[in-house]
Amino acid sequence: MAPTGEDDEAARGVTRRAWLGYASAAAGGVVLGAGGTAAGFTLVGDSDRAGDSAGSEESSDAGAASGAASGAASGTAEPSAPEPRRYLSNQLVAPDVSVETTGAVAAGLLFTGGRMSVFQGAILDNDGEPVWLEPDGRGVADLKVQTYRGRPVLTYWAGNVFEGWGTGHGVILDDRYRELATVRTGHGLAADLHEFTLTDRGTALLVSYPTIPFDLTPVGGPAQGWLLSNRVQEVNVQTGEVLLDWVAEERLDLTETHEKPGGSRPGDTPVGAFDAWHVNSVQARGDALLLGFRHSSSLVLVDRRTGEVRWRLGGERSDFDVDADARFGYQHDARFLAGGPDGSAVTGRLSLFDNNGRIGTKGRSSSGLLLDVDESARTVRLVRRFTRGDRFSGAMGSMQVLDDSHVLVGWGTDPSATEFTADGQVVQEVTGLAGGSYRVYRHRWTGRPDSVPDVAAALDEAGLTVHASWNGATGVARWRVLGADDRARLRPLTTGKRTGFETALTTSPVQYVAVAALDGQGRELGRSRTVRVRRRPR
Template sequence: MDTDKPDRATNLSRRALITGGSLVGAGVLAGVFFATRDTPESSASTLRPTPSASATGKPAARSFVSTTLSVPQVTSWKTGTTAPGLLFVTQQEKGFNGLIMRENGEPVWIEPTKVNLTDLKVQAYQGAPVLTYWSGKSTGGHGAGSGTILDTTYTPIATVAAGNDLDADLHEFNLTDRGTALITIYVVKKSDLSSIGGPKNGYVYDCHVQEIDVATGKVLLDWSALDHIPISETYLGLTQDEGHDGTTAGGAFDAYHLNAVEEDGDTLLVSARHTHTIYSIDRTTGKIRWRFGGKKSDIKIAQDAVFAWQHDVRRHTDGTITLFDNHLYSGTDGQSRGMKFSLNAAETEATLEQEYTYDKHLGTAMGSVQVLANGNVLVGWGTDPAVTEFTAGGKAIYEATLGGISYRSYRHEWSAQPTTKPDAAARVEGDRMRVYASWNGATTVKSWRILTASGGDPVAVGEVKRSGFETSLLVPKAATAVVQALGADGSVLGTSASISV
């Protein structure tokens, strides 16, 4: 299936992929996958036609009549029963841009400001569902910004910043049921790098984990990797990350690269990509209870279950641990996979219960694994711009090819109604006019009613079932028009401003 695919450059660092919120050096890599990704040979049903490619090789962006919003095209296929819910991705255009979509690729919410954001997902805050993300500046392999919490009207209700005069990193914004947020932070520190052949008076990115009280901003925990993890545990060579060999503060060495923090009882699970290790951290003392993976693993693992450069480590209620294994080889070969492990009672041995691979997907960086409510597993392939849903047993049953790489990808149930008005526009077609309607972020619109006027009060001239992000209806020409969004019971959910034709 992939015999005609070009070699994939697996030595790209995160720094080469994320700089200043835009893609550097990976555009060709991402574009290749649009032309070469296959679908299963048996009973594949295409939900959307393949979009025409632009001059860059990427699918052309979708634009609309009723709104100035635009979004990269998404294509998909489906062969089985998927979990309920919408898909949440952050496709990289000029920065990472937020998108909630239906599984056929049809947009539901296009983040309207084009803010650079990552980790768009649904979480719970104060007992209610909320939409959360990190936003800020991508500074090369990490970020400086803050976390944002929106309610079901897309109104910001909280912003979470790092404490102790530091900046929240783009990798993690994880809410707890105690009203706190777990975040990662990158800060330059002086350090001895002689253990890996570097300068004795060198510079390193010290990765912090902070727990912040959302309501007050108080720092409840501030853990430093440099205080607890020897730099010699890194697998990253001093010359692998160009310009960051640790000789200057501006070229600090990224020994750890923390990218996930997960609650685990009285401990935290912390993922360090560059040490290939998951650390169990005692919340009270900050000490490492055990290491899973890497050079000093306390947990035995079969050779075929060894992971490398991992992302998105999560502990589940049944005790299992999932992660995204980027699994880069030193050359141009490799295949990423989602992995699900069980640990024995003493947590000294791990068993690979299931792996999730499909079509030789290789995400050189980023990526995610989400266990869904029906037992299915959703894998986001990071720098390989696709997201695949598997059965619990590992069979691929759904895939979307994205219009750009996505740091993580999720599926969530989400019901929302914006405080904004619906959008409307009209175009004259002979003695009639076509009226277009959309409402960014609304999830419960079932149909649209068109009202027009030519001097008097607006009167209803037609209704049409919602057919996507934007719906249109041909009606008699008039001087003005208004659209009304209708719910399943026929009630009016929102009314647009009047537009002149």
């Protein structure tokens, strides 16, 4: 079974070596301000996960972008990610993102999880500049804005990422980035990275991939084999009570998979457990749940109370007649669109990201897909495919229909995202999302950090340069530098426009400085601690 509890320290641990490594990137003589944190990331290898499975890159999901180890396992070269951006005031790092905007985009910020050493949670503006970077060095997936107790909250999965899945838990933060809740799967399981969705019932939907003994002879594997079970749980956020624990091998036939045991997943040991279904999306829909299974290229609607399968869409046992141009494979992020008076997913319009193949597939392109699903007639027809040339993602990926009917497609292992109009015109292209992002969203978000701004100062022959940042603050328009030779008598020295995640301002030399964040009306939102200026070594 999957481990319980032990994911916490490993997930958030930043080693002293990692801290010093990032700190050494700062120029000599720079003084760190309050709240400085290191982005010291570690990727957990196969040897660190006794009893769990490590599969080949071709049959993995998030693990297709999980580092050089996966490339070595499948005999493929891992492409090197671009050098990240580094900051002096807080020691965080971020992917070097580029944005090309050619039309009016929907309102909101971009929520990403680009893989650096692990998947890093990052909120970006429309210039590709970070607004918030997850500060604790945890692997992050499915970063998005949801509603909890009637208020917008920031949520994500946090934990250790392996080849194709992870072990961790769900996190809920308020608009001051204070942790409101940690949500775990029950019955001794660790939550997988693929889904963490809140419902209007005060519950959360999560999945888990425990390793179990299983007879694999129906798919050509050993009788005394090992399988990655797929568990889907609905958990009460406040109490942790498990309200539903759906078990794939009890409801689906092993032969529904289009995978075969082999390679690094022969199914003969726990480490090589066979990944038959690979659930990667869960959506509440009234008294049912819509489940997406990558390795059977199918969607399954199950009863939320009994767990019974109501229908299958796609795959080898589809209950629907799917038009040829509406077919999909190895898909992600399947969602019925909201259409009810309470925003519930009751319509017959379905969105998903069609990978159209896995890692190693040649000559195909991926797409965002809109489908009309007639559950009475059991038919599925194509509404529109959103494509970008021959862009292909062999793993991960997402599709979000926005409030203004624009569509945002995250291209998974292709480290980019595209916003389209409803008729398929490209209005924004985001590239450089590190080594790829599991999902990409656009949401409105206002952040008011509970921390104070960060500051760093360096003096050299060119003068005094002060670096200011405030991780997560969305309302900063300008920065004011305050300074003096007496730390008790600081006075305003200069004010400048915020120019990105970190703003550099030059001023006359003094011995002590602080920075104040100002809003558009010039009101002070927050002030850093005061730091002593030291000369930068030559």
